[in-house]
Amino acid sequence: MxxxxxxxxxxxxxxxxxxxxSYQNRLPxxxxxxxEEIAVGRRSxxxxxxxxxEAEGEQLLGHVKPGALTLALDxxxxxxxxxxxxxxxxxWLDRHPQVAILIGGPDxxxxxxxxxxxxxxxxSRLTLPHALVRVVLAEQLYRxxxxxxxxxxxxx
Numbered sequence: 001m002x003x004x005x006x007x008x009x010x011x012x013x014x015x016x017x018x019x020x021x022s023y024q025n026r027l028p029x030x031x032x033x034x035x036e037e038i039a040v041g042r043r044s045x046x047x048x049x050x051x052x053x054e055a056e057g058e059q060l061l062g063h064v065k066p067g068a069l070t071l072a073l074d075x076x077x078x079x080x081x082x083x084x085x086x087x088x089x090x091x092w093l094d095r096h097p098q099v100a101i102l103i104g105g106p107d108x109x110x111x112x113x114x115x116x117x118x119x120x121x122x123x124s125r126l127t128l129p130h131a132l133v134r135v136v137l138a139e140q141l142y143r144x145x146x147x148x149x150x151x152x153x154x155x156x
Contacts, residue, residue, distance in 0.1 A: 001031050001032075001092065001099065002032060002033075002034075002097065002098055002099070003032070003033035003034070003099045003100075004034055004036060004063055004064075004098070004099070004100050004101070005034065005035045005036070005100075005101045005102075005103065005134070005137065006035075006038060006059075006060045006063035006100060006101070006103070007035055007036070007037060007038065007102075007103035007130070007134060008037075008038045008056050008103060008104055008105030008106075009037065009130050009131060010038075010039055010040070012131045012134075013131065016131045016134060016135060019138070019139075020035065020134050020135060020138045023138040023139055024138065027141075033141055035134065038056055038059040038060055039059075040105050040106065041053065041055040041056045043107075052107065053104070053105065053108065053109070053110045054112070056104065056110065057110025057112045057113045058110075058112070060109075061102075061112060061113060064100040064116065065098045068098035068099060068100045069092060069095075069099045069118050069119075070100045070102065070116055070117045070118050071100070071101045071102070071117060071118065071119050071120075072101075072102045072104075072109055072116075072117035072119075072120050072121070073101065073102065073103050073104070073109075073121055073122070073123060073133065073137070074104075074109055074114060074117075074120040074121070074122060075125075075127075076122065077119070077121040077122035078120065078121055078122065079121075079122045079123075079124070079125070080121070082143050082144060082154060085140055085141075085143075086143075086145075086148050089144040089145065093148075101121075101137065103130060103133055103137075104130075105130065123137065124136075
């Protein structure tokens with residue numbers, strides 16, 4: 001299984017990359033996720049944020065492989081416990097060799113991204129910084145995998 005995370009935002013703090021990489025390195029080769037970064041769309045006085053959101057959305061969708069199960073991280077999405085995510089992950093592993101997860105920019109995802117998504121997923125009701133979302137997502141994917149393996153990382 002291959003998970004591609006397409007995320008708006010580049011040149012993040014080094015600790016973000018280090019944290020994500022630490023979770024990526026803990027996973028076996030047959031279960032990997034990678035991040036594809038998209039530059040934040042240009043926003044300025046007199047230019048509507050909607051233009052930037054649409055441009056970001058086009059770039060994000062460019063990283064979605066045909067036939068991939070696509071999840072959009074969105075505040076209106078479903079929220080899952082770690083155990084529920086593990087069950088979702090099992091379903092992905094069984095049915096979808098390609099999964100794409102979309103993370104929007106400072107003003108969220110485009111309507112096109114939400115329309116393309118098979119599911120909307122919310123990591124939390126909290127508003128999280130987009131860089132931190134990457135770390136939370138990486139840790140939760142790792143945690144879900146350990147739950148499926150019966151590994152003691154996750155404790156109830």
